[in-house]
Amino acid sequence: MKTTIRTEVIGVASGKGGVGKTTLAVNLAIALQMSGQRVMLFDADLGLANSQIAMGCTCPFNLSHFMSGQKTLEEIMVTTRHGVKLIPGASGVSELAALSRTQASRVVQSFSALEGEIDYLIVDMAAGISPSVLAFMEACQRRFIIVRDDPSSIADAYGMIKVLIQEYNLDEIYIVPNAVKSQSDGQNLFRRINQVCAQFLNYTTHYIGSIEDDKLILEGHRKYEPVLSYAPNSVSSRSFIRLAKSVTQIPNISEVSGGMQFFVERLVQQQN
Ligand SMILES: Nc1ncnc2c1ncn2[C@@H]1O[C@H](COP(=O)(O)OP(=O)(O)OP(=O)(O)O)[C@@H](O)[C@H]1O
Ligand SMILES: [Mg+2]
16 A cells, blocks of 8 residues: 555546547556545546446536536545545536636645545546546646557547657557457557557557456446446456556656646646
């Protein structure tokens, strides 16, 4: 277990839509929580309530109620039955882009107050490389790019990595192959993409594990249950647990650049 008192912030993104970001964000959050970490999931996908559905919970309020001052951060936050705290973003995510100075300091203060209470903040992004997604990715400490073994998913993942490196100068980029036949197929997919990154971007990404194609994910999803609770022994559930373990084993990045406060400050500052 980590000894840090700072929240570690992990962004989950993909170039192409529908490749499994929400599935990964939700199940990674649950697996980390099950291993004794305190986890918060931030649904930063505009409008759609995908994380809520995948978690099997309903949130009466969202980030926009907090932004407008109607509700506190605690009031919009829902603790799921898995113990994960969920922040529903919805339209509030775009409002983050138009904060006044006073609003900004309230947002930063409210998030910073959670610093000592949350070990991991997982941010589930919208697909693609919109300015809002890139701003969130820049504010995170680590970036997981979800990719499937199909040409357009691979091309779009590469496109996103290229922007993150060349335009944003970011590191801590992990490629996470999803819906692969086996861990070794996932590793091969990672190697193929990473080789292109090394050759054309002069940059190497990291590997932290893959998630297998598992029909129990969709079966659980239809019953509003994440696979980890719907089928805890399924091949994907076991991979999510392994992934969570690997996440806790990555060495801490500099304390200075970490934490909830830093994440929100960066987010808010970039937008102003
Ligand atoms: N490893 C997997 N095996 C089988 N099905 C999967 C797997 N991962 C995700 N799926 C299914 O793929 C679909 C898309 O997944 P998900 O909603 O997580 O993608 P997303 O990247 O968040 O999509 P969006 O871009 O719309 O936010 C869902 O129906 C989900 O159940
Ligand atoms: Mg999603």
